[in-house]
Amino acid sequence: MQIVQVDLGDRSYPIYIGSGLLAEPSLFLPHIKSDQVCIVTNSTVGPLYQSRLQSSLKDKQGAQVQLPDGEAHKNFATLNLIFDGLLQARHNRNTTLIALGGGVVGDMCGFAAASYQRGVNFIQVPTTLLSQVDSSVGGKTGINHPLGKNMIGAFYQPQAVIIDIDLLATLPAREISAGLAEVIKYGLLGDAEFLRWLELNIERLVALDPDALIYAIRRSCENKAKIVAADEREGGVRALLNLGHTFGHAIETQLGYGNWLHGEAVGAGMMLAAELSEKLGWLAAKDVVRVRGLLEKAQLPIAAPKSMTVDQFLAHMSVDKKVMDGRLRFVLLKALGEAVVVNDVGLSDLQHVLQASISSGLADTH
Known part of the structure; x- marks a missing residue:
């Protein structure tokens, strides 16, 4: 396993890179504040990897939000599905959101984390090569508008980025x-x-x-x-x-x-x-x-x-x-x-x- 550190003072965080990391509880649990966890994924990635991730979270239980897949759904309506899931499960400021998906899921989950109760923890688990090398790192989050891409969002850093190259095997x-x-x-x-x-x-x-x-x-x-x-x-x-x-x-x-x-x-x-x-x-x-x-x-x-x-x-x-x-x-x-x-x-x-x-x-x- 390789580790890259993003140096931002008290908001610094690690990027873990390797094979089989989705099944490593020791990478996830130190970055989770309470028993409340919300996995945000999409309709393509969820059936493939969500249960494996859930197993690594041990006794951490909470909301699970499955978004429609694709850049066309990176909008306010889809973002609200995350807030709906958090509120229905009565999640508080100690919750941790986990983005399990590509750049669209990561951007929207991060934006939701930046906004929900004015800011909660989140972890990036990018599942596409593009999100592994770019969108999951650096804290840019947001959604698209019909008049422009990524025009609405926030700078908000994750607690960790966990990059498992095995997840690339199912990509077209x-x-x-x-x-x-x-x-x-x-x-x-x-x-x-x-x-x-x-x-x-x-x-x-x-x-x-x-x-x-x-x-x-x-x-x-x-x-x-x-x-x-x-x-x-x-x-x-x-x-x-x-x-x-x-x-x-x-x-x-x-x-x-x-x-x-x-x-x-x-x-x-x-x-x-x-x-x-x-x-x-x-x-x-x-x-x-x-x-x-x-x-x-x-x-x-x-x-x-x-x-x-x-x-x-x-x-x-x-x-x-x-x-x-x-x-x-x-x-x-x-x-x-x-x-x-x-x-x-x-x-x-x-x-x-x-x-x-x-x-x-x-x-x-x-």
């Missing part, structure tokens, strides 16, 4: 690829050595090689933990974690949440960020080829949906959380492994890159 290949987008992101934005390792080992990750998975997940969590410790509420360096996300969120919002997986949209978004960086003279053509090749090996889209227009991209990006004082902010690449936040991209350069990607016709549906 498409979900693995979506998770690899976030893994690749860490290499591109600030870890050139890891990027080179990924180029040599991406096929092992696609094939779910256990040793490769544990290394990639640990390295990803270490990168994110370092950034979160330096900038918990995204006032500075944490914005670099949004590489590919300004473009990606526009894709998700336009196509409807869930039609493209989040990681697929981020993959196309990182490709667009690399192409825009080349347009600005920062990346060489050979660098863009490296990015494209790695994304292709991870089986991710490398272009915008051809059903979208430049104007649709611009409209969605104008209401993104990363807009600051009316100016679009992008995370771009000065070099592979060196990301920067910029807010002075020329409109003509942006339009050119978007139109070229849309016109390529490589990613209409996914």
Whole structure:
């Protein structure tokens, strides 16, 4: 088992990474304050893993909330199902919520924990690769709005993150690829050595090689933990974690949440960020080829949906959380492994890159 620590003073917490961890009571029980526990899962993950988790909780009993599966349900109506379960079971401020699921479950469970009686404990048990390397770590919680992704939420840290790679065995290949987008992101934005390792080992990750998975997940969590410790509420360096996300969120919002997986949209978004960086003279053509090749090996889209227009991209990006004082902010690449936040991209350069990607016709549906 590997352990990564997120250093946030009295709100620090461990990330446990390994095989068979769901069946380890010693990882769960120290982080539970009372006998009240609420497992929040969804209709896909619950039947697979909920009973195994319940066995690890020993005599801890309480509410069980099963949410509908999918990004399309990441909204107020679904969030209320968690509050309904807690209130019906008469849970108090000593309850502990456990998020058993992917990023949608983790984000909504965390937001519920931040809100219920003004804040209760919660534990993340991420079941997708994307949530294991990204959304379960760092305390970003929230829900979507029809006008924008993750526009409503809170920064709220878990007590622990328990990552069991065995849970990835039941994931469709498409979900693995979506998770690899976030893994690749860490290499591109600030870890050139890891990027080179990924180029040599991406096929092992696609094939779910256990040793490769544990290394990639640990390295990803270490990168994110370092950034979160330096900038918990995204006032500075944490914005670099949004590489590919300004473009990606526009894709998700336009196509409807869930039609493209989040990681697929981020993959196309990182490709667009690399192409825009080349347009600005920062990346060489050979660098863009490296990015494209790695994304292709991870089986991710490398272009915008051809059903979208430049104007649709611009409209969605104008209401993104990363807009600051009316100016679009992008995370771009000065070099592979060196990301920067910029807010002075020329409109003509942006339009050119978007139109070229849309016109390529490589990613209409996914």
